[in-house]
Amino acid sequence: GAGVSQSPSNKVTEKGKDVELRCDPISGHTALYWYRQSLGQGLEFLIYFQGNSAPDKSGLPSDRFSAERTGGSVSTLTIQRTQQEDSAVYLCASSPEGGRLAETQYFGPGTRLLVL
Amino acid sequence: GQQVMQIPQYQHVQEGEDFTTYCNSSTTLSNIQWYKQRPGGHPVFLIQLVKSGEVKKQKRLTFQFGEAKKNSSLHITATQTTDVGTYFCVYNFNKFYFGSGTKLNVKP
Numbered sequence: 001g002a003g004v005s006q007s008p009s010n011k012v013t014e015k016g017k018d019v020e021l022r023c024d025p026i027s028g029h030t031a032l033y034w035y036r037q038s039l040g041q042g043l044e045f046l047i048y049f050q051g052n053s054a055p056d057k058s059g060l061p062s063d064r065f066s067a068e069r070t071g072g073s074v075s076t077l078t079i080q081r082t083q084q085e086d087s088a089v090y091l092c093a094s095s096p097e098g099g100r101l102a103e104t105q106y107f108g109p110g111t112r113l114l115v116l
Numbered sequence: 117g118q119q120v121m122q123i124p125q126y127q128h129v130q131e132g133e134d135f136t137t138y139c140n141s142s143t144t145l146s147n148i149q150w151y152k153q154r155p156g157g158h159p160v161f162l163i164q165l166v167k168s169g170e171v172k173k174q175k176r177l178t179f180q181f182g183e184a185k186k187n188s189s190l191h192i193t194a195t196q197t198t199d200v201g202t203y204f205c206v207y208n209f210n211k212f213y214f215g216s217g218t219k220l221n222v223k224p
Binding site: 033035040042043045048056091093095103104105106107108109110 | 149151157158159160161164202204206208211212213214215216217219
């Protein structure tokens with residue numbers, strides 16, 4: 001079946017512009033995660049959606065970052081007034097139920113964001 | 117919050133040498149997972165350990181979970197260039213907590 005998809009695969013934008021990154025999780029997966037990975041670095045947790053629960057936004061680095069998940073499926077990560085330090089790969093992952101033992105995450109290919 | 121510390125940060129080995137990465141926590145973990153990320157790729161699940169002292173093998177890869185369930189290791193025997201990548205240990209508790217990763221480079 002189809003895996004996690006993300007779009008766009010690459011995005012180049014100018015400092016100060018807003019960007020929207022999209023994630024389509026695996027069908028039926030109730031949990032969705034966003035991570036950021038700067039060049040050569042580990043994964044930085046951003047936000048976590050689980051079913052109808054309020055999202056865990058504890059990883060969002062500033063109020064310029066926000067995310068939505070509509071209808072329990074597709075998610076959009078929005079970065080307002082982008083800064084050069086926002087340049088990174090943004091990875092989305094989904095899992096069947098979220099945090100349950102024996103669950104694994106399935107990652108999308110990521111969106112490579114470059115802010116000039 | 118839950119944290120898993122991973123060492124070393126980098127490891128450069130000659131092809132054929134062994135490699136080990138370690139994951140440690142100050143608290144008892146109910147489980148530990150390992151993921152591999154190839155250069156330019158995304159993390160891919162390798163294995164999960166849940167039992168105290170558990171040892172699992174996948175070909176040349178051996179995964180261990182400590183008796184106290186506070187540490188874990190991944191050992192690769194006779195590395196190959198296809199092993200190049202970053203290995204992450206991950207703790208799954210309500211959400212997933214990633215270690216900082218160990219970047220493995222294998223020289224042919």
